[in-house]
Amino acid sequence: MKKKLSIILFTFLLPFSTKIYGQSSDLEGNEYIYHTLDRMEIKTGITPSFFPGVKNYKIKDIFEYSLLLRDSIKSAGNKDVFDIDYILKENIDWSRNFVDSIQYQEICDELNTGKKGLFNMFYKTNSTFYSLYTNNFFMKINPVINFNTGNDIENKNIYYQNTRGIIISGLLDKKIYFYSSIYENQQSFLPHIERKIKRDYAIPGQGYYKKFNSSVFKEVQAYDFLNARAYIGFNITKSLSAQLGHGKFFIGNGIRSLFLSDYSNNYYYLKFDTKVWKILYRNIFAELTAKSREEIGYDTLLPKKYMAGHYLGYMISDNFQIGLFENVIFSRGNHFEFQYFNPVILFRTVEQFLGSSDNVIVGIDWKYNFMHRFSFYGQFVLDEFRLSSLKEKNGWWANKYGLQLGLKYIDVAGIDHLDIQIESNIIRPYTYSHREKTDSYSHFNQALAHPLGANFKELILLFNYKPANKIFIKAKALFAYKGEDKDKYSWGGNILKSNKDRPPDNEGKVRNYGFFIGSGAKRNITQYSFDISYMVFHNYNLFGNVIYRKDILEFTDSDLNELYIGTGIRVNIDNKSLDY
Numbered sequence: 001m002k003k004k005l006s007i008i009l010f011t012f013l014l015p016f017s018t019k020i021y022g023q024s025s026d027l028e029g030n031e032y033i034y035h036t037l038d039r040m041e042i043k044t045g046i047t048p049s050f051f052p053g054v055k056n057y058k059i060k061d062i063f064e065y066s067l068l069l070r071d072s073i074k075s076a077g078n079k080d081v082f083d084i085d086y087i088l089k090e091n092i093d094w095s096r097n098f099v100d101s102i103q104y105q106e107i108c109d110e111l112n113t114g115k116k117g118l119f120n121m122f123y124k125t126n127s128t129f130y131s132l133y134t135n136n137f138f139m140k141i142n143p144v145i146n147f148n149t150g151n152d153i154e155n156k157n158i159y160y161q162n163t164r165g166i167i168i169s170g171l172l173d174k175k176i177y178f179y180s181s182i183y184e185n186q187q188s189f190l191p192h193i194e195r196k197i198k199r200d201y202a203i204p205g206q207g208y209y210k211k212f213n214s215s216v217f218k219e220v221q222a223y224d225f226l227n228a229r230a231y232i233g234f235n236i237t238k239s240l241s242a243q244l245g246h247g248k249f250f251i252g253n254g255i256r257s258l259f260l261s262d263y264s265n266n267y268y269y270l271k272f273d274t275k276v277w278k279i280l281y282r283n284i285f286a287e288l289t290a291k292s293r294e295e296i297g298y299d300t301l302l303p304k305k306y307m308a309g310h311y312l313g314y315m316i317s318d319n320f321q322i323g324l325f326e327n328v329i330f331s332r333g334n335h336f337e338f339q340y341f342n343p344v345i346l347f348r349t350v351e352q353f354l355g356s357s358d359n360v361i362v363g364i365d366w367k368y369n370f371m372h373r374f375s376f377y378g379q380f381v382l383d384e385f386r387l388s389s390l391k392e393k394n395g396w397w398a399n400k401y402g403l404q405l406g407l408k409y410i411d412v413a414g415i416d417h418l419d420i421q422i423e424s425n426i427i428r429p430y431t432y433s434h435r436e437k438t439d440s441y442s443h444f445n446q447a448l449a450h451p452l453g454a455n456f457k458e459l460i461l462l463f464n465y466k467p468a469n470k471i472f473i474k475a476k477a478l479f480a481y482k483g484e485d486k487d488k489y490s491w492g493g494n495i496l497k498s499n500k501d502r503p504p505d506n507e508g509k510v511r512n513y514g515f516f517i518g519s520g521a522k523r524n525i526t527q528y529s530f531d532i533s534y535m536v537f538h539n540y541n542l543f544g545n546v547i548y549r550k551d552i553l554e555f556t557d558s559d560l561n562e563l564y565i566g567t568g569i570r571v572n573i574d575n576k577s578l579d580y
Contacts, residue, residue, distance in 0.1 A: 024060035025169045025177045031574045036083040039410045042369050047318045051280045053253040059094045082469040089126045093140050126538040139170035142572045150566020161187040180230040186212050188222040191560050193578050201294040202445040207265045208293050243271045253367045253377040254406045254423050259325045264446035278315040283343050290438040292445040305331040308340035319369040330358035331438045359434040375408040383431045395515045402427035417466040429455040429492025429515045433499045440495045451580035455493035456482035470535040478527040483520035491520025522554040541570045
């Protein structure tokens with residue numbers, strides 16, 4: 001599969017990339033930048049050239065949009081200027097590849113970012129540990145550190161994370177860009193994540209792992225795992241770009257995505273983006289893993305399955321955009337179903353032509369900014385449905401769909417940089433599941449969309465506040481009501497299980513009706529988290545956090561109460577809280 005994708009990409013597409021169309025790498029997982037771009041779009045009404053709901057963004061697009069924003073907010077508060085200057089400093093090295101030398105020097109002087117650096121070699125700009133630039137080659141290297149530790153007061157246990165890594169990105173011959181990151185991790189997890197690991201044989205967001213015994217925290221059960229992400233890409237034409245690599249994506253404007261999220265492990269993919277006028281069309285073709293290494297053993301080839309996806313986004317106006325999504329998961333032994341390579345056809349048409357029952361989902365999303373303060377967004381995903389059963393409200397098991405509604409409110413009550421986001425997610429039982437367990441909407445035993453899978457209601461309140469330029473406060477409240485499996489039957493909450501394993505009805509046959517959100521063993525989740533950080537240097541952050549979680553599951557004695565207090569340091573990496 002990988003050889004075929006590589007041959008298709010380079011044999012047929014590379015010869016056409018003879019011109020230079022502003023090549024740049026993608027922005028990878030910088031939550032501060034994503035939030036800044038989002039709030040500035042709402043606040044200023046200035047529309048970016050990229051689609052905010054389709055990550056990841058090109059550094060070139062971000063840099064040019066930030067320059068435009070900077071010109072428009074010179075009279076605004078100094079916190080806004082600081083935010084935009086941070087983005088420009090973060091990507092100033094890349095800008096040498098798509099702005100002329102005079103403009104580059106002017107930007108450096110204005111940002112006060114050009115300097116001799118440490119030993120005239122390191123940190124010549126604020127954001128880059130080491131960079132190399134010649135006429136035909138550009139490369140930047142940054143270290144990654146995330147060390148934190150704390151105590152769960154309720155369970156009297158110590159938890160820690162020790163992550164070290166490196167990020168390398170660059171440009172070859174001003175035509176081909178590349179990115180690579182490698183993280184080495186030793187980490188222990190709070191009880192609610194530990195329970196998920198044992199159930200699914202997978203660490204959220206990770207792949208292969210092994211048990212680890214620390215020489216410092218000797219009584220702590222921890223895991224050792226490696227995470228690597230890499231890709232190469234180029235613009236084939238001014239409107240069409242291609243990328244081949246190992247990673248993941250996020251489609252949506254919310255905290256969660258019902259389409260495609262970054263919750264799962266990385267996967268091998270081929271991606272095309274077509275940007276014409278106010279339209280973005282994305283194609284993703286990927287090779288996935290149907291199970292995890294820990295589930296099937298260490299000396300067995302992991303079973304493969306595949307994914308093909310389309311996303312069509314359209315900016316109806318400067319403040320309103322809409323998108324259509326279609327994705328299919330299928331398994332064919334050891335080969336891709338090449339009819340799904342058609343970049344524009346509806347997958348249901350292909351499915352019917354093949355006589356298959358592959359797992360197809362479709363959806364629509366939207367975002368509407370108004371009053372320079374608010375953004376209303378949402379997603380609707382549809383797996384299967386029967387109209388007559390919807391009208392009768394009889395809980396037919398295969399009425400499978402989900403809905404997301406969200407609202408963002410920036411500078412609440414006129415308080416600068418106090419932003420609130422409220423989001424609700426509802427997904428019916430058996431959504432994303434399939435009759436064949438291997439064809440569930442998952443990868444490496446991890447959901448490709450919402451981390452909770454299906455059969456739940458969720459409400460999230462997110463608060464972001466910046467009282468000073470280098471101080472960041474984030475607070476989150478999460479409430480979820482979910483139906484779990486019971487009596488060894490699938491009640492539609494665990495998407496990794498076959499939907500044929502439904503409980504029996506009164507006559508002993510497989511049950512078809514009476515499935516509603518919360519069916520099965522009822523689980524109630526409440527979680528509050530608070531994170532405060534201080535940026536000592538550019539992307540060097542000291543932080544402290546508090547997490548309180550209460551997790552109650554009906555018919556069991558496995559209720560969880562957690563109260564974690566911790567502190568640590570982060571360098572060139574976000575703090576992704578595992579709140580699922």
